Amino acid sequence: MIRLQNVYKDYGGRPALVNVNLHIGVGEFAFLVGPSGAGKSTVMRLLYREEKPTSGQVFIGGIDITRLDRAQVPLLRRRLGIVFQDYKLLPKQTVFDNVAYILRALGVERMEVSRRVRSALTVVNLEDKEDAYPDELSGGEQQRVGIARAIVNGPPVLLADEPTGNLDPVASLEIVQLLERISQRGTTVFISTHDQFIVNSLRKRVVSLKAGQVAGDVDSGVYEMETIG
Ligand SMILES: Nc1ncnc2c1ncn2[C@@H]1O[C@H](COP(=O)(O)OP(=O)(O)O)[C@@H](O)[C@H]1O
Numbered sequence: 001m002i003r004l005q006n007v008y009k010d011y012g013g014r015p016a017l018v019n020v021n022l023h024i025g026v027g028e029f030a031f032l033v034g035p036s037g038a039g040k041s042t043v044m045r046l047l048y049r050e051e052k053p054t055s056g057q058v059f060i061g062g063i064d065i066t067r068l069d070r071a072q073v074p075l076l077r078r079r080l081g082i083v084f085q086d087y088k089l090l091p092k093q094t095v096f097d098n099v100a101y102i103l104r105a106l107g108v109e110r111m112e113v114s115r116r117v118r119s120a121l122t123v124v125n126l127e128d129k130e131d132a133y134p135d136e137l138s139g140g141e142q143q144r145v146g147i148a149r150a151i152v153n154g155p156p157v158l159l160a161d162e163p164t165g166n167l168d169p170v171a172s173l174e175i176v177q178l179l180e181r182i183s184q185r186g187t188t189v190f191i192s193t194h195d196q197f198i199v200n201s202l203r204k205r206v207v208s209l210k211a212g213q214v215a216g217d218v219d220s221g222v223y224e225m226e227t228i229g
């Protein structure tokens with residue numbers, strides 16, 4: 001579902017990624033770990049076409065997204081749910097409206113918007129907060145809204161770049177357990193993090209980056225700083 005092939009990326013200076021090869025299958029759940037500066041966010045930005053590689057190919061669902069022209073990028077993004085460290089919620093809109101935003105932009109009919117938003121809010125266990133504003137919620141709740149927004153259109157792939165970076169350990173664990181439940185429904189989930197605690201709590205696949213290179217890739221892995229840091 002996700003494939004990077006001989007990916008090299010530099011932003012002008014020292015390369016951010018060097019010869020990265022990676023495959024994540026349909027419905028898989030994987031962590032991307034590594035210290036700050038290792039290239040995790042660069043991988044994520046390549047996957048949602050915020051950046052293009054300097055060389056190499058990036059596939060989502062068999063399509064080489066490095067070849068998409070600008071007009072096709074929104075079509076790619078519709079097939080991806082993206083979760084950010086800082087949630088990126090619209091502060092003046094309610095929880096319901098934040099989650100509804102993309103569906104309305106796509107012209108989905110009003111009753112169907114309500115149905116899908118309520119369903120997404122039920123998945124993240126926030127069905128009683130639909131009229132709240134983001135600043136009335138805890139960080140963990142705001143991130144659950146971010147996840148509801150990411151899944152509301154039923155994407156086959158969910159990408160999360162440091163989704164627990166602003167959260168305490170209890171809220172962090174809730175968030176990754178929620179992402180694991182979403183993957184069990186068939187979604188491919190790829191999470192970048194440098195949070196050892198959440199990685200070691202789940203025992204899932206762990207891909208490690210070190211200075212822009214894949215330094216490890218293990219099933220049921222743990223995050224061992226000494227092997228990658
Ligand atoms: N927009 C950018 N312009 C220049 N250099 C960048 C940019 N984004 C990232 N980098 C550099 O690329 C490397 C990898 O960064 P990043 O992908 O953000 O790593 P991580 O998310 O693992 O902390 C770092 O050396 C960083 O300074």
Ligand SMILES: [Mg+2]
Nearest residue numbers: 040041042162
């Ligand atoms: Mg990062």
